[in-house]
Amino acid sequence: MLPPLADPAVRRVLLVRMRVGLGDLLCSLPSLRRLRAARPDLHVALTTWPRMAPVVERLGSLDGRPLVDELLPFPGAEGIPDGPVDPDGWAAFTAAGRTFDLALQDYGDRPAANAVTAALGARLTGGFAPTGWTVPPASEALHLRYPLDLHEAQRHVRLFEHLGLPPGGPVDMGFDLRPADLDEHAATMAAHGLTPRGYAVLHPGASAATRQWPVARYAEVGDALARDGLTVVVTGVPDEKEIAARVVAAMRAPAVDLTGATTLGGLAALLRDAAVLVGNDTGSAHLAAAVGGRSVTVFLPGDPVRWAHAGPRHRAVVADVPCAPCPHLVCPIDFRCAASVRPEAVLAAARELAGQAA
Numbered sequence: 455m456l457p458p459l460a461d462p463a464v465r466r467v468l469l470v471r472m473r474v475g476l477g478d479l480l481c482s483l484p485s486l487r488r489l490r491a492a493r494p495d496l497h498v499a500l501t502t503w504p505r506m507a508p509v510v511e512r513l514g515s516l517d518g519r520p521l522v523d524e525l526l527p528f529p530g531a532e533g534i535p536d537g538p539v540d541p542d543g544w545a546a547f548t549a550a551g552r553t554f555d556l557a558l559q560d561y562g563d564r565p566a567a568n569a570v571t572a573a574l575g576a577r578l579t580g581g582f583a584p585t586g587w588t589v590p591p592a593s594e595a596l597h598l599r600y601p602l603d604l605h606e607a608q609r610h611v612r613l614f615e616h617l618g619l620p621p622g623g624p625v626d627m628g629f630d631l632r633p634a635d636l637d638e639h640a641a642t643m644a645a646h647g648l649t650p651r652g653y654a655v656l657h658p659g660a661s662a663a664t665r666q667w668p669v670a671r672y673a674e675v676g677d678a679l680a681r682d683g684l685t686v687v688v689t690g691v692p693d694e695k696e697i698a699a700r701v702v703a704a705m706r707a708p709a710v711d712l713t714g715a716t717t718l719g720g721l722a723a724l725l726r727d728a729a730v731l732v733g734n735d736t737g738s739a740h741l742a743a744a745v746g747g748r749s750v751t752v753f754l755p756g757d758p759v760r761w762a763h764a765g766p767r768h769r770a771v772v773a774d775v776p777c778a779p780c781p782h783l784v785c786p787i788d789f790r791c792a793a794s795v796r797p798e799a800v801l802a803a804a805r806e807l808a809g810q811a812a
Contacts, residue, residue: 457618458556458578458596459493466497468554470571470581472528472561473502474536475661476718476737477761478606479509480744482560484625485610486513486521492619499524499554501547503537512718514630526550533566551575558617560610563600582613606760627763629744631726635719639727642720646687646710650727653685654808656709657733658701659694662783665734667752667792667800669697673704674797675732679804680707684729687712689721689738725749729808732800735761743768748807750800754791755780766810769803771795 458464467489473479479502489498494517500510504527513521528534529543551557551574559581561567568587572579580596583589589597598616601609608625615621643649658672676686686707688698692714702709716724718741725731725738726745733739733749735756742749743763751762753772757779762770772778773791785791 455595457616458580459489459614460618462495464555464578465495466554466556467499468526468551468557468574468576469498469500469560470557470567470574471500471502472534472536472567472570474506476509477740479506479513480627480629480737480740481606482610483513483521483627483629483744484607485560485614487516487626487628488611488619489614490516490519490521494519497523499526501526501528503528503530508718512629514628528570531566531570533564534570548573548575556580558613559597560613563602580617603759605762605764627740627744629722629741631723631745632719635717635723638717638720639723642712642716642724643727646685646712648685648687648710651729651808653687653710653728654679654804655687655689655725655728655731655733655738656701657689657731657736657738659690659697659713660734660736662755664755664780664782664785664789664791665736666697667734667754667795669700669704671792671795671797671800672701672732675801675804676701676705676709677707678797678801679730679732679808680705680709682805682808684808685710687724687728689713689716689724730804732804739763739768748810750803750807752795752800754778754795755782755785767807769807771800771803 500522510525529547530537530539554576556578557571557574557576559567559571563584565584565587582600583597598613660666686709688711690698690713695713698713702711722745725742725747731742731749735753739749739751748767750769758770774794775791778791
């Protein structure tokens with residue numbers, strides 16, 4: 455029996471991703487590129503929350519074919535965080551699932567995602583087998599025990615290889631910049647007097663409080679980079695305006711606050727041309743990696759094995775405490791991981807990368 459992704463009879467594949475983080479979806483890019491290259495005939499659908507449609511649409515294409523042909527909106531389910539359950543949407547969701555040859559749990563180490571995948575009723579069901587979860591005997595070959603020791607991008611590639619993709623191909627991020635992105639970027643640069651490699655980006659926000667390195671420490675790093683002759687630019691999504699404003703106010707040097715002022719593509723171009731990005735373990739770090747930018751990522755409770763990008767353009771500064779990594783969104787003790795990451799270490803990494811960019 456052929457593995458499903460090598461089987462020409464499998465023509466419609468549904469990836470049950472259900473993530474809301476920009477970084478989560480960007481880390482899917484290498485596996486999606488490999489899948490499209492190996493099986494250009496496949497109809498590839500991805501199920502996630504409807505509000506992620508703009509990000510899914512920006513995942514790009516290969517040889518004229520979109521990496522994702524269809525977004526199947528996820529109505530929510532018990533045990534899946536990041537959104538409420540819409541019971542009225544469940545019947546249409548599962549009815550759509552029955553039109554697929556293969557549904558894959560491409561979410562992660564959470565058994566609730568396997569329950570959602572099974573409920574879709576595709577002809578074949580497989581994907582990640584979470585830690586401690588019992589694989590149904592009839593589909594053992596279609597599941598891969600969740601690989602805890604791999605980077606997020608690599609583990610999705612590993613799943614697809616397990617299911618029939620040729621091994622050994624590239625694990626590239628990549629993000630397609632469009633003409634409109636470049637036009638926006640040129641206008642932003644001109645409006646604020648920015649020049650390529652002449653500015654550093656600070657990204658102090660993150661979706662979880664425990665992933666936000668303290669404002670005062672961002673301001674200290676920003677002031678030092680300004681003394682080095684770099685213009686400091688602060689970025690974030692609209693919900694992060696307050697924390698960005700606090701960083702700008704805490705700095706002695708002037709800074710350009712572009713929080714909420716760029717599109718996703720405009721931000722990607724901004725990160726591509728920056729001397730360095732200094733940010734938290736959040737989507738901007740993955741976007742910088744996808745466009746070939748340089749990044750210093752501060753890891754507090756996050757897992758650098760899973761999320762840190764390797765290579766000469768990236769540095770991870772990791773909390774030195776025994777309780778990290780941890781799953782908490784709000785620290786239940788004294789946020790000691792934030793105190794353990796010193797501004798001098800972050801600044802040294804940023805200066806090293808900015809020097810490469812000169």
